[in-house]
Amino acid sequence: MSDDSPAIEVRGLNKRYGKTIAVDDLSFDVHPGQVTGFLGPNGAGKSTTLRMILGLDEPTSGSALVHGRPFAAHRRPLFEVGALLDPKSFHPGRSARNHLSALALSNGIDSKRIDAALDLVGLTSVASKRAGGFSLGMGQRLGIAAALIGDPGILILDEPINGLDPDGILWVRTLLRSLASEGRTVLVSSHLMSEMALTADRLVVIGQGRLLADQTVEAFVAGGGRNTVHVRSPQAERLAVLLADHGVSATPQAPDVLEVADASTDLVGDVAAANGVTIHELSLVQVTLEEAFMELTHDSIEYRTDALATNSPSLDLLSEESMA
Amino acid sequence: MTDVALSSLTSPPAKRAVLPDLVRSEWSKFRTVRSTYWSLLAAVAAMIGLGAIISAAQSSHQAAFDPVSTSLSGVLLAQLAIGVLGVLFVTSEYSTGMIRTTFIAAPQRRSVIGAKAAVFAGAALIVGTVTSFVTFLVGQSVLSAHSVSLASPGALRSVIGVGLYLGLLGIFAVGLATIIRSTAGAIAALFGLILVVPAIAQALPTSIRDSMDKFLPGNAGQAIFHTIRDTSTLSPWAGLGVFALYAAAALTAGLVLVKRRDV
Numbered sequence: 385m386s387d388d389s390p391a392i393e394v395r396g397l398n399k400r401y402g403k404t405i406a407v408d409d410l411s412f413d414v415h416p417g418q419v420t421g422f423l424g425p426n427g428a429g430k431s432t433t434l435r436m437i438l439g440l441d442e443p444t445s446g447s448a449l450v451h452g453r454p455f456a457a458h459r460r461p462l463f464e465v466g467a468l469l470d471p472k473s474f475h476p477g478r479s480a481r482n483h484l485s486a487l488a489l490s491n492g493i494d495s496k497r498i499d500a501a502l503d504l505v506g507l508t509s510v511a512s513k514r515a516g517g518f519s520l521g522m523g524q525r526l527g528i529a530a531a532l533i534g535d536p537g538i539l540i541l542d543e544p545i546n547g548l549d550p551d552g553i554l555w556v557r558t559l560l561r562s563l564a565s566e567g568r569t570v571l572v573s574s575h576l577m578s579e580m581a582l583t584a585d586r587l588v589v590i591g592q593g594r595l596l597a598d599q600t601v602e603a604f605v606a607g608g609g610r611n612t613v614h615v616r617s618p619q620a621e622r623l624a625v626l627l628a629d630h631g632v633s634a635t636p637q638a639p640d641v642l643e644v645a646d647a648s649t650d651l652v653g654d655v656a657a658a659n660g661v662t663i664h665e666l667s668l669v670q671v672t673l674e675e676a677f678m679e680l681t682h683d684s685i686e687y688r689t690d691a692l693a694t695n696s697p698s699l700d701l702l703s704e705e706s707m708a
Numbered sequence: 709m710t711d712v713a714l715s716s717l718t719s720p721p722a723k724r725a726v727l728p729d730l731v732r733s734e735w736s737k738f739r740t741v742r743s744t745y746w747s748l749l750a751a752v753a754a755m756i757g758l759g760a761i762i763s764a765a766q767s768s769h770q771a772a773f774d775p776v777s778t779s780l781s782g783v784l785l786a787q788l789a790i791g792v793l794g795v796l797f798v799t800s801e802y803s804t805g806m807i808r809t810t811f812i813a814a815p816q817r818r819s820v821i822g823a824k825a826a827v828f829a830g831a832a833l834i835v836g837t838v839t840s841f842v843t844f845l846v847g848q849s850v851l852s853a854h855s856v857s858l859a860s861p862g863a864l865r866s867v868i869g870v871g872l873y874l875g876l877l878g879i880f881a882v883g884l885a886t887i888i889r890s891t892a893g894a895i896a897a898l899f900g901l902i903l904v905v906p907a908i909a910q911a912l913p914t915s916i917r918d919s920m921d922k923f924l925p926g927n928a929g930q931a932i933f934h935t936i937r938d939t940s941t942l943s944p945w946a947g948l949g950v951f952a953l954y955a956a957a958a959l960t961a962g963l964v965l966v967k968r969r970d971v
Contacts, residue, residue: 473805490733
């Protein structure tokens with residue numbers, strides 16, 4: 385398989401639960417050698433999409449191919465695909481080593497890989513402890529070890545940093561970057577734009593099951609929102625009129641403050657100087673990745689921050705990704 | 709720890725059949741949780757202990773009784789432990805989320821359930837048969853004056869039959885658990901069919917009850933370890949055959965559903 389052919393191809397994928405549309409005509413490719421961030425607000429359909437790629441859920445229509453074939457057509461999939469879906473998808477009474485051993489046996493994987501995987505995720509010292517006693521972070525590590533047991537070319541991870549401390553987050557980020565640099569395909573979902581900005585090369589953004597963006601991180605930031613210019617001037621009203629003559633719209637934020645959309649500081653400064661308008665402050669407000677993401681998903685989000693403002697105590701609960 | 713050295717690139721074993729690997733994997737799962745040992749210990753203790761107690765009670769009575777099935781009567785208690793363990797072997801995967809890990813590793817879902825049924829039925833058969841022999845010998849020594857040997861008519865068939873009954877019960881349990889997926893629901897269904905339905909059937913008019921009773925799963929299956937037969941029961945092997953049909957039907961329904969459903 386050549387490097388530029390996609391490892392995962394999602395084509396016109398749909399998933400309906402009765403009248404609810406979870407995934408709506410979704411198409412995208414995931415390529416080797418990159419970390420692809422799969423982003424969307426909670427409830428956007430990320431987990432459902434990943435479950436369909438992994439053959440766990442049947443699409444209502446459309447298809448998802450892994451290495452050119454449906455996932456279920458792979459006889460020993462752990463050699464090709466490793467996946468982490470839930471932080472605790474293991475039997476709590478079984479030890480970490482025995483959990484990995486059962487997985488290795490099912491695919492005919494050499495048992496030496498068990499110790500290698502345990503070592504890689506740093507669980508060697510607790511390998512014979514019952515996994516039910518693990519913290520959320522250790523559970524995530526065990527899930528990652530399980531995903532890596534067959535040394536697969538494709539990694540699919542659903543919210544792998546949930547519940548991790550800063551060290552753990554850094555560790556996952558480094559691991560994913562390193563796996564991608566080895567030429568592997570890494571598809572990682574998150575609802576945290578800031579994390580993806582640090583980890584991903586490419587972004588696939590969805591909202592309410594629909595594709596909103598499929599581009600590189602740089603292109604996403606550049607295209608996701610307009611840069612605005614912040615101006616403070618005692619003659620703000622006059623400046624707004626002058627800018628309008630130049631085809632630039634300025635919105636008053638306060639009696640002496642304007643936000644100028646889609647303009648450069650040069651233009652605003654030049655217009656002001658040419659017309660003798662006094663400027664007290666002139667600055668470029670760059671759109672952050674987080675803002676670009678918010679702007680893109682704003683209309684697709686199921687709840688709004690303004691609706692939540694009256695109900696702030698429940699904010700923490702809402703930030704937990706709902707288990708499907 | 710941050711060193712990502714996945715040096716030895718592994719490759720899948722060429723051409724080897726997948727099913728034996730799935731059986732190895734399920735066997736590994738079976739023997740690496742504590743509930744397996746507790747349940748089997750409970751089954752063994754119930755079978756030998758209750759068999760000895762009932763034998764002791766019977767030996768003081770004068771009335772005629774079946775010394776073989778009396779010594780084996782602990783199986784009626786042991787089947788609870790075996791049935792619960794068989795259900796849990798499947799439903800604990802659903803309740804913990806392990807089932808997704810399992811089906812990602814092996815998308816051949818019917819083979820996975822088939823491997824589970826084979827592993828569990830095999831374990832129940834072997835443990836059941838060995839325990840049955842021990843139970844028979846303990847029971848007969850308690851019965852002393854009334855005791856019979858393995859050579860007496862129907863004795864060996866009954867003793868082996870206990871193991872076969874428990875093995876088939878294991879398949880029945882795995883099948884129902886695959887259909888129902890929840891622990892409580894599957895246990896209720898299994899013992900509802902084996903223990904509760906015959907009790908409800910008692911409320912039916914005698915004419916219907918007499919023709920139906922013997923075909924109920926518990927009554928049919930347990931015919932294999934009775935040496936005294938009356939007209940209300942099937943012959944031992946016919947009864948076991950009917951019980952096997954129930955188990956096969958449950959497993960078949962489970963295999964059809966597991967392929968179709970989202971997990």
